[in-house]
Amino acid sequence: MIRIKELTKIYSPSAGQQVKALDGVSMEVREGEFVAIVGASGSGKTTLMNIIGCLDTQTDGEYFLDGEDISQLSSSQLSRIRSEKISFIFQGFNLIPTLTAAENAELPLIYRRIPAAKRRETVMRALEAVGLEKRGDHLPAELSGGQQQRVAIARALAADAPIILADEPCGNLDSRAGASVMEMLHELNRTGKTVVLITHDNGAALTAHRQVRISDGRIM
Amino acid sequence: MGLGRALKNIRRGKGRSALTLCGVAVGVFAVVVISGIGVVGTQQVTSAMVTMGINSALVEASESGGDIVLTDEDVAAFSRLDGVNKAMPLMASPSESKLLETSLVCYAWGVDQDAKDIISIEAIHGRLINEGDVEAHAMTCVIDEVLARNSYGRSNIVGKKIRLLLAGGYYDFEIAGVAKSGMTGLQNMMSGIIPDFVYIPYTTMQDISGKTNFDKIALLLDGDNADESLTDDLTSEVNQLKNTENGLIITNFQSQKGQLNNILSTVTMVLSLIAGISLVVSGITVMTTMLVSVGERTREIGIKKSIGAENKDIMLEFLLESVLLTAMGSLIGIALGTLVCAVGCVVLEMPVLIPFKSVLLSFFFSAAMGALFGVYPAMKAARLNPIEALRN
Incomplete structure (x- = not known):
């Protein structure tokens, strides 16, 4: 499903200065897998996730998603791939503060031009799945961190994309809320989603099928 | 649906949106009132000329x-x-x-x-x-x-x-x-x-x-x-009758009316153009508001892009907002302007005349202004790099 070969990413924060965030990374993720990418901060794991998530493109190397060469796509084609194939779960939740929980979960469906009646139904089911069916009208600020992350998971559920990219999803949560979020990710994986977990937390990473360790932009 | 969200976003920036609305409303108000005065004035002069015998x-x-x-x-x-x-x-x-x-x-x-x-x-x-x-x-x-x-x-x-x-x-x-x-x-x-x-x-x-x-x-x-050539013919005939050369002149009210109307419509047009400048100024206000709004919502734009919004989705969202902002402002301006025109006509005991053409024109002009001045901020929003926007 995800096939990366000799991937290199070089940033130029200012003229003449170059930072090699990824240095010849090769990895593969098969459909239905739960893979953890583990590394310390600055190891390049977020850069890798951004590229896998089609938010960024590599400097060199190959990235095929479902057999499609991502480096050849335009920005609107990348948007469509994000919309159809990928859901993000971020450390900072990344909910839109002015929208209610239900509206946040609905957003990906709007960009996929799904009719309103169908959207409402899908969102209701997604909120139920994360146990927030009674909190649909609440703004993110009115919810706890764990609840906010569950809204983000509901958003991913509603979007129904085959790949879930979770970047330190428990980083801002206490251990109990974190455990419940991890459990939900596993549940998603059991229903057939491919999950890529990016974390520095070895404990969380060990619950995955497979761990990929990254350090200084290289796979160990 | 898109409209509802745009309205919501406008309401979010309450004070700022209200001020922008005011700016647009004042511009449109000026255009409507000035052309109203022009229309009423022309009508008055025309009826006066009819009285004097067209x-x-x-x-x-x-x-x-x-x-x-x-x-x-x-x-x-x-x-x-x-x-x-x-x-x-x-x-x-x-x-x-x-x-x-x-x-x-x-x-x-x-x-x-x-x-x-x-x-x-x-x-x-x-x-x-x-x-x-x-x-x-x-x-x-x-x-x-x-x-x-x-x-x-x-x-x-x-x-x-x-x-x-x-x-x-x-x-x-x-x-x-x-x-x-x-x-x-x-x-x-x-x-x-x-x-x-x-x-x-x-x-x-x-x-x-x-x-x-x-x-x-x-x-x-x-x-x-009763046209110009008849006036010319008559002028030479009366001069002949009185044995003078250009001793007599004929003033034709019809041609006077035409001249007066020309002057009036020129004056009205010039004044309306000056009022139109205030519309441009309010367009720039709209642009400032939208730019501030884009800056404030950078992270939101990043989130939307990460969950699949295309550049054109973001662009449309901001454009809709700026057009809506100017359209609402111009409706307020039109309402106030026509009210002032109507009240003025009643107070001066003149027939109430609403300058419909200018009303329509200034509405569409200001909506177009919203679109025009909204394009740059909207494009700026649409072109944000999602990673940088998320980091914001």
């Missing part, structure tokens, strides 16, 4: 022909010319009227029984000057409705006495009729500039002034050919 022309001595006198024979001769329906002696004199205790500046016209047709006056009470008055050199007069209202507070004062200052002395006249003044509005507005009119038999005016001739001869032209 098919009339005036023969009088030019500056070079100062010593030419116009007589009864000339009236008869002029009336027989091709294209002339009727001719009437006309005398004019600035005057002052005394009615009750009220003293008003007015303009006295010496006319005959054809005044109704030639200078289009119409009696609303009593009668106009008739043939009997002219033959009897009667001390009767017809006054403007405005004069009656300003002194007695009502229009029907037929039979009352009026004292007129003519040729240095005061003379008492009996009011035989009150004429409707088509220029009521204009005269009200410019009272003192355009005086009210009093009509008396021209023979009476001749007696008082000691003249045996006339100042002017008014012509009623055949309705359908």
Whole structure:
């Protein structure tokens, strides 16, 4: 499903200065897998996730998603791939503060031009799945961190994309809320989603099928 | 749905949106009011010109022909010319009227029984000057409705006495009729500039002034050919009749009306353009507001992009917001502007005229302005790099 070969990413924060965030990374993720990418901060794991998530493109190397060469796509084609194939779960939740929980979960469906009646139904089911069916009208600020992350998971559920990219999803949560979020990710994986977990937390990473360790932009 | 979200976002920036709305509203308000004044003014002048007789022309001595006198024979001769329906002696004199205790500046016209047709006056009470008055050199007069209202507070004062200052002395006249003044509005507005009119038999005016001739001869032209070339032909014919070269000139009200209308519409257009500049200014305000909004919502844009929004989704979202902002502002401006126009017309006792063309034009212009000035901020939003936007 995800096939990366000799991937290199070089940033130029200012003229003449170059930072090699990824240095010849090769990895593969098969459909239905739960893979953890583990590394310390600055190891390049977020850069890798951004590229896998089609938010960024590599400097060199190959990235095929479902057999499609991502480096050849335009920005609107990348948007469509994000919309159809990928859901993000971020450390900072990344909910839109002015929208209610239900509206946040609905957003990906709007960009996929799904009719309103169908959207409402899908969102209701997604909120139920994360146990927030009674909190649909609440703004993110009115919810706890764990609840906010569950809204983000509901958003991913509603979007129904085959790949879930979770970047330190428990980083801002206490251990109990974190455990419940991890459990939900596993549940998603059991229903057939491919999950890529990016974390520095070895404990969380060990619950995955497979761990990929990254350090200084290289796979160990 | 998109509209609802745009409205919500506008409401989010309450104070800022309200100020922007105000800016747009003031711009549109200015355009609507100014063109309203233009439309009403043009209408007033047009109706005033109709009152003065749209098919009339005036023969009088030019500056070079100062010593030419116009007589009864000339009236008869002029009336027989091709294209002339009727001719009437006309005398004019600035005057002052005394009615009750009220003293008003007015303009006295010496006319005959054809005044109704030639200078289009119409009696609303009593009668106009008739043939009997002219033959009897009667001390009767017809006054403007405005004069009656300003002194007695009502229009029907037929039979009352009026004292007129003519040729240095005061003379008492009996009011035989009150004429409707088509220029009521204009005269009200410019009272003192355009005086009210009093009509008396021209023979009476001749007696008082000691003249045996006339100042002017008014012509009623055949309705359908009252144009420039006829005026030119008539001018040479009357000069021939009087054996002068350019001693007489003919003023055609029709062409005067055209000129006046041209001036008025030019003035209106220039003023509207100046008001239009305020629309451009408000467009820039919209742009500033939207730019601030883009800056504030950078992270939100990043989130939306990460969950699949395309550049054009983001672009449309911001464009819709700026167009909606200007459209709402311009609706407020239009509402206030037309209200002020309507109230102004009522207060000045003029027919209520709404400048529909300018209303529509300024609405679409400001909506287009919203789109135009919204494009840059919207593009800026759409082109944000999602990773950098998320890091914000």
